[in-house]
Amino acid sequence: MRIGWRLGVTLILFAAGAIVLRMAPPVKSAVNPVSLYAVPLTLGTWVGVEGVPEEILPQDPNEKISVRRTYRNGNHLAWVSVALFVGQDDDARRASINKIYPQRGASLIEPVSFAVPLDGSAAGPITLPAVIVHRDSRRLLVAYWHQIGNRVYGNEYRFRLALMRDVIFARRADALLVRIATPAGPATQVADDLAVVAGLAPFIYAALGQETAK
Amino acid sequence: MNRAAAGEKVVTDVALRVTSPLSWLALGVAAAAALGLYAPVVAGMAAEWSEFPSLSHGFAIPLISAYLLWHRRRLLAEAPVEGSIAGLPLIILALGMLVIGSLGGEPFVARLSLPLALLGTVLFLGGTRVARHAWVPIAYLVFMIPLPYVTLSALTYRSQLFDAELTATALGWLGVPVLRDGVMLHLPNITLEVAADCSSVPAIAALLALGGAYAQMQPRPTWIRVALTLSAAPLGLLSNIVRLIVTSLSAYYLGPVALNNVIHKFNGTTVFLATVVLLVVLDALLTRSWKRAAS
Numbered sequence: 001m002r003i004g005w006r007l008g009v010t011l012i013l014f015a016a017g018a019i020v021l022r023m024a025p026p027v028k029s030a031v032n033p034v035s036l037y038a039v040p041l042t043l044g045t046w047v048g049v050e051g052v053p054e055e056i057l058p059q060d061p062n063e064k065i066s067v068r069r070t071y072r073n074g075n076h077l078a079w080v081s082v083a084l085f086v087g088q089d090d091d092a093r094r095a096s097i098n099k100i101y102p103q104r105g106a107s108l109i110e111p112v113s114f115a116v117p118l119d120g121s122a123a124g125p126i127t128l129p130a131v132i133v134h135r136d137s138r139r140l141l142v143a144y145w146h147q148i149g150n151r152v153y154g155n156e157y158r159f160r161l162a163l164m165r166d167v168i169f170a171r172r173a174d175a176l177l178v179r180i181a182t183p184a185g186p187a188t189q190v191a192d193d194l195a196v197v198a199g200l201a202p203f204i205y206a207a208l209g210q211e212t213a214k
Numbered sequence: 215m216n217r218a219a220a221g222e223k224v225v226t227d228v229a230l231r232v233t234s235p236l237s238w239l240a241l242g243v244a245a246a247a248a249l250g251l252y253a254p255v256v257a258g259m260a261a262e263w264s265e266f267p268s269l270s271h272g273f274a275i276p277l278i279s280a281y282l283l284w285h286r287r288r289l290l291a292e293a294p295v296e297g298s299i300a301g302l303p304l305i306i307l308a309l310g311m312l313v314i315g316s317l318g319g320e321p322f323v324a325r326l327s328l329p330l331a332l333l334g335t336v337l338f339l340g341g342t343r344v345a346r347h348a349w350v351p352i353a354y355l356v357f358m359i360p361l362p363y364v365t366l367s368a369l370t371y372r373s374q375l376f377d378a379e380l381t382a383t384a385l386g387w388l389g390v391p392v393l394r395d396g397v398m399l400h401l402p403n404i405t406l407e408v409a410a411d412c413s414s415v416p417a418i419a420a421l422l423a424l425g426g427a428y429a430q431m432q433p434r435p436t437w438i439r440v441a442l443t444l445s446a447a448p449l450g451l452l453s454n455i456v457r458l459i460v461t462s463l464s465a466y467y468l469g470p471v472a473l474n475n476v477i478h479k480f481n482g483t484t485v486f487l488a489t490v491v492l493l494v495v496l497d498a499l500l501t502r503s504w505k506r507a508a509s
Contacts, residue, residue, distance in 0.1 A: 017312055134396060
C-alpha cells in the first residue's frame with residue numbers, strides 16, 4: 001500500500017512534467033529581420049560599402065540574415081557583420097554560433113578584452129571580448145558581442161543564461177551577433193587597434209538599439 | 215564456516231521477506247515512466263552521438279550502466295525495498311531542470327536531470343539500501359551527456375596550445391629543429407598544425423567513461439577505483455602527446471607521406487588503445503602496492 005502511494009506520487013509528478021512541456025506556447029520571433037538594415041552606411045566619420053571577405057569574418061550557416069559591410073575612415077579599415085539568429089530554442093542550434101572569427105590557418109588566437117561605453121557611458125562601460133587572430137605574418141583583431149533587444153552580452157555564459165530566460169518567460173529566441181574586425185598591428189599597438197573598434201561600436205549599437213527597441 | 219553460511223542464509227531470508235515482487239514491479243513501472251518522459255531528451259543525445267565521432271561512446275554508456283546494474287543484481291535483490299522521502303526533492307529538482315532545460319533550449323541542463331530523476335525515483339521508491347547499490351550504474355549515465363559546445367571549444371583550444379608546446383619541447387630534446395608558432399610546428403621540411411581534431415579534449419568524456427567502467431569491472435578497494443577513473447583523462451592526454459611526437463618525428467624523417475600513417479589517421483582509436491594499456495599498467499602497479507601494504 002505504501003509503495004503504491006509512492007508510485008502514484010511519482011507518476012503524477014512525471015505526468016505534470018510532461019504536461020508542462022507539452023502545453024508550453026511555441027517560441028516566436030520578435031526581431032524584424034529588416035531592422036538589421038538600420039545600420040547606416042555612414043557611421044560618424046566612417047563610410048561603408050557592402051560586403052566583407054569570408055576569410056575576415058566567416059558567415060555562420062545558421063544565421064537567418066546578416067548585414068556585412070566594410071567601413072573606411074581615413075587610413076583605418078574595419079569590417080562589420082551584424083547577424084540575426086532565430087529559433088535558438090532548438091537543440092541543434094545551441095552549438096552553432098561557432099564562426100565568430102576565422103580559425104582556419106590561424107597559428108594563434110589571442111584573447112583580449114576591452115571596455116567600451118556602448119550607450120554613451122550612461123550605464124558605465126561594458127566589457128567586450130575580442131581576439132587577435134595570428135595568420136602567417138598578418139594579425140586581425142575581431143571584437144564581438146551578443147545582443148538581445150537592447151541588452152549586450154560580452155560573456156558567452158551570461159548570454160546563454162539571458163537567452164534561456166528569454167526563451168522560457170517571453171518565448172522569444174532571437175539574438176544578434178555583432179562583430180567588428182580590423183587589421184591589427186604589432187603587440188605594442190593593441191591599444192590603438194582596440195580604440196578603432198571602440199570608436200565604431202557605439203554607432204552600431206545605437207543604430208540597432210533604436211530599431212530593436214521599437 | 216557453517217555459522218557464517220547459516221547467518222548469510224538468515225539475512226537473505228529476511229531481505230526476501232521484506233522485498234515483495236510488487237515493490238520491484240512498482241520500481242520498474244516508475245523507471246519506465248521516467249524513461250518515457252525523457253524519450254525526447256535521449257533521442258536528442260542519440261542524434262549527437264551518431265553525428266559526432268568523438269561522442270559515439272554515448273551509445274555504449276547505457277549498456278555498460280545496465281551491465282553494472284546486472285553485476286549488482288544479488289546485492290539489489292537482497293536489499294529491502296522500503297522507500298525514502300529523501301528521493302522526492304531529487305525527483306522535483308530533476309523535473310525542474312528538465313522543464314527549464316527543455317523550454318529554455320539548454321539541452322545540457324535537461325540531459326543532466328535524467329540520472330538525477332532516476333536516482334530520485336530509486337531512492338523514493340526503493341529506499342537508501344537499494345539506492346546504495348544502484349547509484350554507481352545510474353551516475354555512470356553522466357558520461358553519455360555531451361559537454362556544452364561553449365565549454366568544449368574553449369577547452370579544446372587550450373589543449374591544442376598545450377599539446378603543441380609539449381610536442382615542440384619534446385622534439386627539441388630529441389634533436390629535431392622546430393619553431394612553434396601557436397598551434398603551428400615549423401619543421402625544416404614541413405609545417406604541422408595541431409588542429410582541433412588532434413586535441414584529446416573531445417575524447418575526455420569517453421576516456422573518463424572508460425576509466426570508470428574499467429575500475430568497476432573487478433572487486434577493488436574504493437581508492438583504486440577512484441584513482442583509475444580519475445587517471446583516465448590525464449593518461450589520455452599523455453597518449454595523445456606521444457602520438458603527436460611520433461607523428462612529428464615521422465614527418466621529419468620520412469616527409470609528408472608519414473601523415474598518412476595509421477597512428478595519425480586513426481587518432482581517436484590510437485589514443486583509446488594507448489590509454490587502455492596505460493590503465494592496465496597503472497592498475498597492476500596500484501594493486502601490487504595495495505597487496506604489499508596489506509600483507
